[in-house]
Amino acid sequence: ESGAGRSETSTEAGRLNVLFLMTDEHHHRALSLAGCPCIQTPNLDRIGREGAWFTNATCVTPYCSPSRASLITGLYPHSTGS
Secondary structure, rough: OOOOOOOOOOOOOOOOOOOOOOOOOOOOOHHHOOOOOOOOOOHHHHHHHHOOOOOOOOOOOHHHHHHHHHHHHHHHHHHHHO
16 A cells, blocks of 8 residues: 555554543533434534533533633632632
């Protein structure tokens, strides 16, 4: 195989594609993939089917900004000043 038309190099072939989505005030069951018949979320459903789907997760605080700060820094909210 000549590899003509291929866009990846040998160093890129082993890398993972990571897409991290964090929605604000989005209930985990509010996706059609999660079984909610009244909401159509085809793009999020596809990401969930083809990637990782976490069914048991938690956050350190119910407030969005401190929770995001904790996720990004790895620190508790009281340690980030948020």
